[in-house]
Amino acid sequence: xxNSVVIAGFGGQGVILAGKILAQAGMNHGLEVTWLPSYGxxxxxxxxxxxxxxxxxxxxxxxxxNPTALIAMNLPSLDKFxxxxxxxxxxxxxxxxxxxxxxxxxVRSFSLALNDLAQKVGxxxxxxxxxxxxxxKASGIIPxxxxxxxxxxxxxxxxxxxxxxxxxxxxxxxxxALQE
Amino acid sequence: xxxxxxNMQKVFARPNSLTDAKSTYCPxxxxxxxxxxxxxxxxxxxxxxxxxxxxxxxxxxFAYRWYRCDAIQAAHGRASAVATGVKRANPSLxxxxxxxxxxxxxxxxxxxxxxxxxxxxxxxxxxxxxxxGMTGGEMAPTSLVGQKTTTTPQxxxxxxxxxxxxxxxxxxxxxxxxxxTRQALYDTKRIKEATKAIKKAFTNQVKERGYSLVEVLxxxxxxxxxxxxxxxxxxxxxxxxxxxxxDLVNRG
Amino acid sequence: xxxxxxxxxNEVIAEAAIRAGCQCYFAYPITPQAELLQHxxxxxxxxxRTFIQAESELAAINMVYGAASxxxxxxxxxxxxGISLKQEGxxxxxxxxxxxxxxxxxxxxxxxxxxxxSQCDYFQATKGxxxxxxxxxxxxxxxxxxxxxxxxxxxELADQYRTPVMLLADGMLGQMMEPxxxxxxxxISSLPQKEWATNGAKGRDPNIILSFDLDPExxxxxxxxxxxxxxxxxxxxxxxxxxxxxxxxIAIVAYGTVARIVKTVIKMARAEGIKLGLFRPxxxxxxxxxxxxxxxxxxxTVLTVEMSAGQMWEDVRLAIAERAETPFYGEMxxxxxxxxxxLSEVKKHAG
Numbered sequence: 063x064x065n066s067v068v069i070a071g072f073g074g075q076g077v078i079l080a081g082k083i084l085a086q087a088g089m090n091h092g093l094e095v096t097w098l099p100s101y102g103x104x105x106x107x108x109x110x111x112x113x114x115x116x117x118x119x120x121x122x123x124x125x126x127x128n129p130t131a132l133i134a135m136n137l138p139s140l141d142k143f144x145x146x147x148x149x150x151x152x153x154x155x156x157x158x159x160x161x162x163x164x165x166x167x168x169v170r171s172f173s174l175a176l177n178d179l180a181q182k183v184g185x186x187x188x189x190x191x192x193x194x195x196x197x198x199k200a201s202g203i204i205p206x207x208x209x210x211x212x213x214x215x216x217x218x219x220x221x222x223x224x225x226x227x228x229x230x231x232x233x234x235x236x237x238x239a240l241q242e
Numbered sequence: 243x244x245x246x247x248x249n250m251q252k253v254f255a256r257p258n259s260l261t262d263a264k265s266t267y268c269p270x271x272x273x274x275x276x277x278x279x280x281x282x283x284x285x286x287x288x289x290x291x292x293x294x295x296x297x298x299x300x301x302x303x304f305a306y307r308w309y310r311c312d313a314i315q316a317a318h319g320r321a322s323a324v325a326t327g328v329k330r331a332n333p334s335l336x337x338x339x340x341x342x343x344x345x346x347x348x349x350x351x352x353x354x355x356x357x358x359x360x361x362x363x364x365x366x367x368x369x370x371x372x373x374x375g376m377t378g379g380e381m382a383p384t385s386l387v388g389q390k391t392t393t394t395p396q397x398x399x400x401x402x403x404x405x406x407x408x409x410x411x412x413x414x415x416x417x418x419x420x421x422x423t424r425q426a427l428y429d430t431k432r433i434k435e436a437t438k439a440i441k442k443a444f445t446n447q448v449k450e451r452g453y454s455l456v457e458v459l460x461x462x463x464x465x466x467x468x469x470x471x472x473x474x475x476x477x478x479x480x481x482x483x484x485x486x487x488x489d490l491v492n493r494g
Numbered sequence: 495x496x497x498x499x500x501x502x503x504n505e506v507i508a509e510a511a512i513r514a515g516c517q518c519y520f521a522y523p524i525t526p527q528a529e530l531l532q533h534x535x536x537x538x539x540x541x542x543r544t545f546i547q548a549e550s551e552l553a554a555i556n557m558v559y560g561a562a563s564x565x566x567x568x569x570x571x572x573x574x575x576g577i578s579l580k581q582e583g584x585x586x587x588x589x590x591x592x593x594x595x596x597x598x599x600x601x602x603x604x605x606x607x608x609x610x611x612s613q614c615d616y617f618q619a620t621k622g623x624x625x626x627x628x629x630x631x632x633x634x635x636x637x638x639x640x641x642x643x644x645x646x647x648x649x650e651l652a653d654q655y656r657t658p659v660m661l662l663a664d665g666m667l668g669q670m671m672e673p674x675x676x677x678x679x680x681x682i683s684s685l686p687q688k689e690w691a692t693n694g695a696k697g698r699d700p701n702i703i704l705s706f707d708l709d710p711e712x713x714x715x716x717x718x719x720x721x722x723x724x725x726x727x728x729x730x731x732x733x734x735x736x737x738x739x740x741x742x743x744i745a746i747v748a749y750g751t752v753a754r755i756v757k758t759v760i761k762m763a764r765a766e767g768i769k770l771g772l773f774r775p776x777x778x779x780x781x782x783x784x785x786x787x788x789x790x791x792x793x794x795t796v797l798t799v800e801m802s803a804g805q806m807w808e809d810v811r812l813a814i815a816e817r818a819e820t821p822f823y824g825e826m827x828x829x830x831x832x833x834x835x836x837l838s839e840v841k842k843h844a845g
Contacts, residue, residue: 082671086500089673095500097671122758124670124751127834291696296560306702312692314563315704317586320556323548327560327568330544331518332693335564353556356549 064119065203066126068143069193070111071135071156076190080133081112084194084204087212088116091204096124109138116203131201133193134160135176152200154193154240172200174239180232188232195236206237257281259290263307268375270470272427272460273301276369277308279433280338283441284311287448289336294328296321296339298346301375305340319350322357325364336447338365344374347409348383354409361418361452365443368409368455370485371462379465383407386484391465406484410457414490421446421454422491426482428461428474439489451493459485501674503638503667507597508533510645511569513679516595518544518561518568520554524576525609526665527599531571551576555583555596562592563703565691567649567682571597573665574615575606577623584658585624588720589705591690593652595645596630597661599668602828610828611666613750616805619662620779627717629724630658631731632778634749638672644776646677651731653685655723662778664801666751666830724780733776734785738764742771744795744844746836747786747810749775752799758833759840768844778806783813790814795843799836800824819843 067084069077078099085097099112113129115121128148134140134155140162147153149168158177174196180189191213198209210233214226256262260281267273284290290311297305299318306313316324321339329337346354346368357364373391374380380393384406388397398406414422421443425436436458443454459481461473468476501509508530511519519534531547538545544561548554554570561568572580577598587594600615602608617623619632631651635641641663648659692701707713735753738760739745748756753774763770773789773796775782790796796818798807807822814820823839825831 082500085671089498089500095671095673097500098666099669121672121754122761123755123833124666124672125755125830125832127832292694294564294692294694303706306704310695310700312695312701313703314560314692315590315702315706316559317556317582320552320559320583323553323556324560324563326546326553327518327520327557327562328564328692329560330546330557331561331564331566331568335694352549353553356553360546 064115064117064121065131065201066113066115066129067131067133067197067201068111068113068129068146069133069135070109070139070143073110075110075135076187077110077133077135078112080190080194081114083209083213083216084197085114086216087204087209088114090212091208093117094119094121096121098124111139111143131197133197135189135193136160137162152197154196154200156189156193170200172196172240174236179235179239183232183235184228188229191229191232192236192239195233196240198233199237199240206233209233257285259284259310261308261310266304267301268464270461270463270473271301272371272458273369275427275433276367276458276460277305279437279440280340280367281309282437283444284309286441287444289444289448292334293336293338296325296328296337298339298341300342300345302340302342302369303376319345319348320353321345322350322362322364322366323353325366326357326360326362329362329364333363336365336444338367338444340367341369342375343368343370343372343382343384347407355413358413358419358453358455359416361420363447363450363452365447366453366455367440368457369460370457371460372406372481373462373465375462375465384409386481408485410455410490413455418453419455419491420452420493421489423455423489424457424459424485424487426459426477426487428477432487459487498673498675500671501638502529502669502671503641503663504529504599504669505533506638506642506674506676507571507645507661507663508537509676510642511595511649512537512541512543513677514646514649515567515680515682515685516543516569516649517566517682518557519570520546520548520557520561520568521570521572522548522551522554522576524573526601526668527571527573527597530597530599530668551579552582555580558594559583559586559590559592562587562594563590563692565688565693567593567653569595569597571599573599573601574603574612577615577618581618581624584630585626585628586705587658588624588628588630589626589716590703591656592658592703593656594658595648595652595661596658598663600662600664602826608828609665611664611751611801611830612826612828613664613752613801614803614805614826615662616778616800616802619660620781620809628720629779630660631655631727631780632660632662634662634776634778635667636750636753636774638667638670639674641667642674642677655727657723662750664750728780731777732780732782732785734782735774735776736789737772737774739771739773739789739793741769742793743769744797744840745771745773745789745793746797746799746840747773747775747806748799749778749806752801752831755831755833756799756836759836762833762837763840763844768840770840770844775806781809781813783809786810786813787817790817793818795819795821797839797843798822799831799839801829801831802826
């Protein structure tokens with residue numbers, strides 16, 4: 063079965079990068095993948111989301127009506143996408159910025175204080191890696207080590223080596239924070 | 243005195259780079275003189291085998307017929323962009339564009355300015371006769387204040403149609419061009435000076451110095467409704483007051 | 495073939511152009527094809543090739559005209575409003591028998607429209623968007639890897655037929671990432687010489703590039719040469735793909751990213767017992783009319799799905815005439831037809 067995840071939040075929360083790392087890790091893990099961003103004229107400050115599809119078979123549609131998972135980094139993202147999540151799908155919501163509870167009944171929902179966890183790791187900027195780590199745990203689709211290695215390769219390629227240890231820690235923190 | 247045919251010397255001949263195709267220009271028009279000067283320059287520099295002419299839309303649309311070099315007919319106003327494409331594709335070629343005032347200074351304004359601003363290593367010949375010849379004598383961007391044309395029957399009114407554009411002066415404000423000059427062809431002195439200027443503009447390109455522009459004040463006796471001699475006088479006495487001759491940039 | 499890389503459609507088109515031997519690239523920035531321009535800005539100078547950010551789309555296409563005249567492989571890219579500006583130059587390229595590749599990463603229109611994916615430039619691309627009696631070959635990639643392959647093919651066909659070729663992809667394909675194995679680079683020095691190019695009249699008569707003759711009889715002959723070439727292209731270069739049409743009762747005709755979405759719909763429909771197939775034109779001009787006509791004799795219904803008001807639908811109906819029902823479902827303005835929406839359209843016409 064296809065895994066499909068919508069990652070959504072404010073521009074600047076790193077949702078686009080989180081999606082890219084997930085897609086790249088999926089490919090490295092031997093899966094077929096697509097990564098589709100929402101794109102707008104604003105570079106910063108607007109809302110952003112991307113859709114990643116991971117499958118054992120060639121991916122047909124890169125857009126999905128009912129994703130198997132939603133990572134909602136802020137309230138507008140939850141409001142917009144919550145009702146689309148597939149039955150028995152996963153919702154990871156950022157309780158640091160979302161005060162309300164889920165409305166969907168037939169989903170596995172996890173409230174994590176992503177901002178607080180990121181602060182604890184050392185930088186609020188690692189919020190996307192906290193979320194991604196949690197998603198990996200919830201979906202079980204890719205091993206944590208594969209995501210960590212992929213993240214390190216991608217940051218290295220961009221000359222951002224010094225951020226690798228912090229982000230490695232954040233992925234693990236998110237992974238461990240998610241409890242059924 | 244009997245003519246000594248045996249010892250006659252050839253003192254004037256058609257340049258090798260000029261074909262014998264029949265001219266399509268009107269009697270008294272300066273395009274013919276200018277065409278000859280360019281062909282002579284190509285001869286003198288020995289570059290006919292690597293010269294590409296970019297010809298415009300307008301009276302000079304047939305200019306690909308006059309030269310023994312490769313030529314490209316460009317869309318109206320785009321000759322400087324086409325010249326850029328050719329030169330960048332093959333920098334060993336010598337590329338010149340030949341453009342009228344409507345082509346260069348109206349519809350092609352953006353392409354003209356930006357080719358100059360990039361300092362493309364090309365030679366641009368800009369023929370300014372203050373009128374659209376081929377389409378029927380309409381106003382040009384360079385038409386003089388008060389000039390009667392078929393679209394300014396009462397004379398060009400600056401309040402309605404703006405002022406004559408001194409396009410070469412605009413180009414001269416840019417940092418990149420190495421040579422910008424305005425020349426005329428109404429007497430032998432001016433023809434000699436224009437010939438020198440055109441040779442310099444081509445030489446600059448051969449020596450890879452960069453962008454050169456030669457504006458030439460030309461007559462259009464047909465659309466000016468003047469006799470050719472009066473048209474020549476008109477350039478000297480009237481047109482030159484708006485468009486002063488001489489070098490505007492010379493960084494050679 | 496190299497290793498699998500995760501790349502955006504825009505990057506893959508740019509990289510494939512480089513590997514196809516594109517020596518000069520000229521373009522003006524516009525969303526959603528900016529990554530294509532940026533990839534060329536970084537990589538063309540590294541290879542000693544030409545990249546110019548032109549002052550306008552008009553300038554870019556006319557630089558292409560110049561570079562094509564000089565005999566090198568050349569390309570420009572843009573998105574819908576910019577492609578409108580290029581129509582003048584495309585008409586001149588066609589009229590002057592010049593090979594060039596034009597990429598359109600289509601966005602919603604008309605006018606400024608938006609920057610979301612669309613297929614609303616089908617008419618403009620396939621019917622001759624500029625003035626005069628001409629066509630260009632139009633290729634419609636459906637996936638990121640295919641965008642690379644068809645970019646390579648575009649350069650081949652352009653040279654072979656001395657014609658402009660357009661790669662017509664929507665904004666979704668330009669922006670999305672997918673694993674791809676990049677095509678092997680060609681050897682530029684091994685390409686055939688272009689005897690007609692204006693690259694210096696040394697040891698031969700001058701070559702003249704033009705789309706112009708004031709004598710109607712001569713211009714008619716020039717037109718007949720173009721038309722003869724179009725007949726050849728129609729005979730030899732039609733490309734299409736059929737998926738699950740063998741036992742289909744209903745077939746969808748779709749191209750580009752819509753076609754790949756339909757592949758998901760096929761699985762959903764067949765899980766519910768609906769025998770759905772897909773007919774995907776790869777060449778949008780020449781349109782695969784004969785093959786579609788054949789298919790229409792086997793199925794009851796041919797549903798056209800497009801991100802437009804029904805532009806390709808006209809070609810579908812011309813090909814099928816009355817042989818099958820030909821309903822239409824389209825979205826406009828950048829709205830993407832999702833699998834569920836398409837499935838519910840299919841259900842309206844199935845059984």
